[in-house]
Amino acid sequence: MSGELIQLSPGQQVEKWKIEKKLGEGGFGAVYRVYDSTGKYAMKIEQDQGKKNIIQVLKLEVSVLTELSKRGNRHFCRIEDKGRFKNNFNYVVMTLVGKSLEDLKKGGTGGHMSMGCSIGIGIQALEALEDLHAIGYLHRDVKPGNYTIGRPELNEIRKVYILDFGMCRKYTGNDGTIRKPRQAAGFRGTVRYAPISCHMQKDLCRSDDLETWVYMQAELSYGRLPWAHISDMNQVGKQKQAVRKTPEKLFPPPCPREFHEIYTYVSKMKYYDTPDYQMIYGKMRQSYASVGASEHAPYDWENGGPAAHVLR
Template sequence: MNLTGRNLKDYKNSFRGKHLPPVDALKISIQCIEVIREVHEAGFIHRDVKPENFAVEFTGSADKIYLLDFGIARQYRFKNGSLRPARKTSLFYGTTEYASPNAFDEKELGRHDDLISWFYMVVEFYGGFLPWKPYKNNMKLCGQIKRKNFRSTKWLKNLPEEFTEIYETVIKMNYEEEPKYEIFIGKLKMILKRDHGINY
């Protein structure tokens, strides 16, 4: 595998305004959730989904995205395919600016938490603002602001309506629920087609 060594954070920051061109943002976001789905289908949750943990491979004809660093990944299914019961309490896992509010509450993380982290990435890729990001080095304050904004969608008001639709679906999910990845992918593809005239 011929990786460039460039992760998505560095790739994003190489553009003006430190966010991706809209078409690139949507295509990369789709590729990222497809990779996350593969990890989930293998029976694992990553627990540290963030731009630094995705690498881009430039192949000439089509770029590929890879998810890296499985150091704190956890198996959520037993070998027989049954769901591993959620523990009542856990530790904080993840990175403050992208971690799910459940991580700050030291709850067992599930597939939906990986998708919340993915969604925070998508917002940034598209040029949106994460209200807690200025406080990422203050774990307590960062967690408080995330909890405050968790049920609100006001911070998404300048983004396409599909962002709000995705977010409202993700935050209603629970540990046991099977994510409907295709719905989220479909929403992003709708933006590509409607706003950019691209069938992807």
């Protein structure tokens, strides 16, 4: 099957799910808001377009989410249903989430979050990566657009979800040992947030997900990254290399000293190293005091805060 992506219309039925509206689309297919008698959900559809690799994205997503659900589910959507519809497309129905961190960041004062809010969100975003790494997967596309909060009507606006596992890669073999790095790996991810290894076309490891998380943390807290104005991929890579010598450029005030310390630790990690997640959480929690914030304070979109309009 090739050509145009299948478009589903509001009111259309896919098995027991009724289409409410389209939420977005990518190269693989589209995402719709659907409902049944129990509530609202998100449905991802993926159609074969004669390209073998296209159809694998949803399969990978299902396999990662299924594996995660066995371990308890801190920051991941739950799969409600999956199948193939009339030999036209594959579909997966999962938890419907709220606004992305990208939208919430833009809705804040000066295009970033308040420090207390960004620290709390950062801790949850890292927990999601720790859980993913624990089942042997790297995310490889950590960015504010791939994290969301839960839905206001479910009282989940302080809960962070991580999405989109289409770029994931298993870094362990079936016996749990870490796979040897490949000689060369193509660029994966998003240029703005990608780790230095990615620019060097090296195989990625857990510390690369953490490096990307650090860049995201800097952007959520300060509003922009030092290379935000550069579009050339190689130049962005050089800027990231340069920042290693001057971390204060990545974390200008009001960012706390602890962010520098975490970044320095992550920068020194090697391919086979297991991240000390607990140490990083400890430093993140210390940073509340450094910036005079409380972990119990409302997030920016709660109680009429600076980003509350984004939830409307």
